[in-house]
Amino acid sequence: MADSRGPRLFADLNNVFKRDPNIDEYDILPVLEPTHNRSPFLLQEHKLGVEAWAVKVLMKYVATRLIGWRSQNPLVKFIDPTEVLNLTRALILFNPDNYTAWNVRKELVESGFLNIADDLQFGALVLSKHPKSAETFIHRRWLFQQLLDHCLSSSLDSNGSVAAVPENNADSSISMDLIDVDIVASPENDGLLSMDQSLECSRLFKLHTQLEMRVCARAAERYQCNYHAWSHRIWIIQHCLNCSLQVLLSEMKETEAWNSTHISDHSGFHYRQFLLTELHKRQEKLSLLSISPGQLVHREMAYVCDLIRSYPGHETLWYHRRFLFCFMLNTHPLDQDTKLSCKSSNGFSVYRDQGEEALKRHKTFLIAQELESVNTKQKLESSSKYNHMLLGKYVHWLQTLLTST
Amino acid sequence: MNNHNHNNHYSNHTKHKSEEKSRRKRRSNSKNGAPPCSFDWTSISQSTYEDDALINKKLPKELLLRIFSYLDVVSLCRCAQVSKYWNMLALDGSNWQNIDLFDFQTDIEGRVVEYMSQRCGGFLKSLSLKGCQSITDTALQNFAQQCRHIETLILSKCTSITDLTCESLGKYSSKLRKLDLTSCPEITDASLKYLSNTSPTSTGQNRGCPLLSYLDISWCNKITNDGVIALAQGCPKLNTFFCRGCSQIGNDGIEMLATCVENLMKLNIQHCQSITDEAIIKLGQKCPGLTLLCASMCNRLTDASLVALGKGCLELRTLEVSGCTLLTDSGFQELTRNCHKLEKMDLEDCIQITDATLGHIASHCHQLNALSLSHCELITDEGIRQIGSSICAAENLRILELDNCPLITDAALEHLQGCRALQRIEIYDCQLITRAGIRRLRNHLQDILVHAYFAPVTPPPSVGGGRQRYCKCCAIL
Numbered sequence: 001m002a003d004s005r006g007p008r009l010f011a012d013l014n015n016v017f018k019r020d021p022n023i024d025e026y027d028i029l030p031v032l033e034p035t036h037n038r039s040p041f042l043l044q045e046h047k048l049g050v051e052a053w054a055v056k057v058l059m060k061y062v063a064t065r066l067i068g069w070r071s072q073n074p075l076v077k078f079i080d081p082t083e084v085l086n087l088t089r090a091l092i093l094f095n096p097d098n099y100t101a102w103n104v105r106k107e108l109v110e111s112g113f114l115n116i117a118d119d120l121q122f123g124a125l126v127l128s129k130h131p132k133s134a135e136t137f138i139h140r141r142w143l144f145q146q147l148l149d150h151c152l153s154s155s156l157d158s159n160g161s162v163a164a165v166p167e168n169n170a171d172s173s174i175s176m177d178l179i180d181v182d183i184v185a186s187p188e189n190d191g192l193l194s195m196d197q198s199l200e201c202s203r204l205f206k207l208h209t210q211l212e213m214r215v216c217a218r219a220a221e222r223y224q225c226n227y228h229a230w231s232h233r234i235w236i237i238q239h240c241l242n243c244s245l246q247v248l249l250s251e252m253k254e255t256e257a258w259n260s261t262h263i264s265d266h267s268g269f270h271y272r273q274f275l276l277t278e279l280h281k282r283q284e285k286l287s288l289l290s291i292s293p294g295q296l297v298h299r300e301m302a303y304v305c306d307l308i309r310s311y312p313g314h315e316t317l318w319y320h321r322r323f324l325f326c327f328m329l330n331t332h333p334l335d336q337d338t339k340l341s342c343k344s345s346n347g348f349s350v351y352r353d354q355g356e357e358a359l360k361r362h363k364t365f366l367i368a369q370e371l372e373s374v375n376t377k378q379k380l381e382s383s384s385k386y387n388h389m390l391l392g393k394y395v396h397w398l399q400t401l402l403t404s405t
Numbered sequence: 406m407n408n409h410n411h412n413n414h415y416s417n418h419t420k421h422k423s424e425e426k427s428r429r430k431r432r433s434n435s436k437n438g439a440p441p442c443s444f445d446w447t448s449i450s451q452s453t454y455e456d457d458a459l460i461n462k463k464l465p466k467e468l469l470l471r472i473f474s475y476l477d478v479v480s481l482c483r484c485a486q487v488s489k490y491w492n493m494l495a496l497d498g499s500n501w502q503n504i505d506l507f508d509f510q511t512d513i514e515g516r517v518v519e520y521m522s523q524r525c526g527g528f529l530k531s532l533s534l535k536g537c538q539s540i541t542d543t544a545l546q547n548f549a550q551q552c553r554h555i556e557t558l559i560l561s562k563c564t565s566i567t568d569l570t571c572e573s574l575g576k577y578s579s580k581l582r583k584l585d586l587t588s589c590p591e592i593t594d595a596s597l598k599y600l601s602n603t604s605p606t607s608t609g610q611n612r613g614c615p616l617l618s619y620l621d622i623s624w625c626n627k628i629t630n631d632g633v634i635a636l637a638q639g640c641p642k643l644n645t646f647f648c649r650g651c652s653q654i655g656n657d658g659i660e661m662l663a664t665c666v667e668n669l670m671k672l673n674i675q676h677c678q679s680i681t682d683e684a685i686i687k688l689g690q691k692c693p694g695l696t697l698l699c700a701s702m703c704n705r706l707t708d709a710s711l712v713a714l715g716k717g718c719l720e721l722r723t724l725e726v727s728g729c730t731l732l733t734d735s736g737f738q739e740l741t742r743n744c745h746k747l748e749k750m751d752l753e754d755c756i757q758i759t760d761a762t763l764g765h766i767a768s769h770c771h772q773l774n775a776l777s778l779s780h781c782e783l784i785t786d787e788g789i790r791q792i793g794s795s796i797c798a799a800e801n802l803r804i805l806e807l808d809n810c811p812l813i814t815d816a817a818l819e820h821l822q823g824c825r826a827l828q829r830i831e832i833y834d835c836q837l838i839t840r841a842g843i844r845r846l847r848n849h850l851q852d853i854l855v856h857a858y859f860a861p862v863t864p865p866p867s868v869g870g871g872r873q874r875y876c877k878c879c880a881i882l
Contacts (some may be wrong), residue, residue: 004856005860005861034860036836039834040858
């Protein structure tokens, strides 16, 4: 016999969301058996608690119905879209890696039954309980792609000049700046309505991208070394913000504080490494703002050294330092100069040899300098055994570098 | 249907026994050469081609047709694949009087309907296309022309149809009795005007649907009072009218309906929130035959409505007024004093009612079999005691919903122990009710379904079974 509580729990859950559409957090309460004849959904200040026993009953009911509907089982009654939406919501809340449910939601977004903004909000809610759910992030990327397409097509409608965008962007990502510029550039009689639409669209898009940063930060906060959250953030920077310089710089600034409170978070530091690499790629533009990439790397080096000193015994920091040092070695201005000279004076091997020789000398000098600084610091610090070991590893690595050059 | 099929084959075998023998000989002769699968096919295809199977010989065409007429769509389609003869018979229009595509498939295209209407022609009396969202006006316009004897047409959730469909229906389907247009958001007043033959644009050709007795236009939000007034004037035989969620329909439409329609029996105005007491009073005056009234979520209704219903609608059997928060005990007193035939009452969310209402129901409504008191927060054990000791409780009461009544305790369940007919009781979120209380009720009423957040009872673990197994082990050892 099917558990009669299933439909009721499902109705209860829907009621809870009807009462408070802005639930921003939920979790399972450790109540294994119903002790009172009371609804297992507790709602307080936008937070939802679900008693554990209810989850099993609810999931069984919801999954059977949704899968039955999906496989067009004639025994399952015709279900209308809102109901289907509620079913997927209930299923995903407690099993966020259910591909079928996410795919049903994608279809509903495509057919217009589900608002992209609503689905983004729901995804954020899911991430509050399951911050490492890969499927949720994938769905969000799909939603953003959808939003982007929407934005682009509506701005295409409003002014045919966006056709130039793909040419400008070699890597086929869409520049928000360009869309904005286009809108501002041609404010004339192309139809105010569609203009408004595209303006509205890009405004919405900006809003959601900002919110997305916050969602990523929250997910990263909830689960340490949250690879999915940080790589999602990278995706957003690359595809939705087109790695614009201001964004990269402000992200550098913002994550600095976060990283100094999460010193063991590999993924967080990897994100900073990504930002540095991207900034370095744009050094010509960067120089317009009178910032040199070398300056940034040096500051980062000082930052990580400071962290290592304040919090001894964290491997992540040492790895970050390794990255930075490598980065400094390979991207030194001298390096660039020699490369340039190589290009300009093709065939004059003497110059090139001299340049390479100078570079090699410079590198050895840098490594020696780094070795010395590490060693002197070692003397100053009364560090733990573990930190000592990490330091030893770093020194060893530097030495192998030295021999290889 | 497989039976017939089987018989068919079987008769083949018996009939061609001699032939088969000879063939078997031949087969054994050429055993190495011919693949064995080629054995039976020749005889079957031959016989089906000739249609000299025994069943076809023994039964005249008329009888076969008659047998087919009892089959559903799926079986008919299977039969149509048996033989050419059966194909002809199965697809004969006379078999296709009732088609319900809902159980079959809902993603059919318009041309399927057109093809079907060509085949069935005048034979088709009942068609259900529930949920076929891709059906368009053109398909249904053709259908209306072909199948003029249609009596029942279910088009609920065919979201793409518009007034054009109803125009054709008004033109050709003069025998239409039942029409379901639930959740067709494009339908407007014009549709109702076509159906009732009062449209200003209608020509002499338009006859409307004067026989229409059942109309469901729930959730067609574009329909207003005008449409309902036209309908009331053109379709006097209407006895069932459902317009759930048509928020633009107000007093004028319903009053006209009450006045013009001779014998209104069932009316559903759920979620029509602009409707007030005036419309219900008119119903009480003009519709003595009303058996079902669903006015849930019409939250402007007051006791005056209940008084009017009590005066005029003595036949009332079902009354749903969930969410009508203004109703009080005195209104229900007037109602129950006169409407003794009430069988089903939904009083969910009537938050003002108290035990007094339950007392009135208990003493007057002896036929009551379903009562919903969900969210009636003032109800106490005393009210349940009155229900439990009434005549209806002992004989008829089957369903009782008490969920979210916070004052109910285990004592209430004890009062219900005498309800022999009780099948289901809902007590979700009655937080004073305990497991023990439910268990006691279950001891008295074995088959009852108690719906609470507690786990439903599992059959008691068979103590004897375990012990026996143990004994067996001992025996083996």
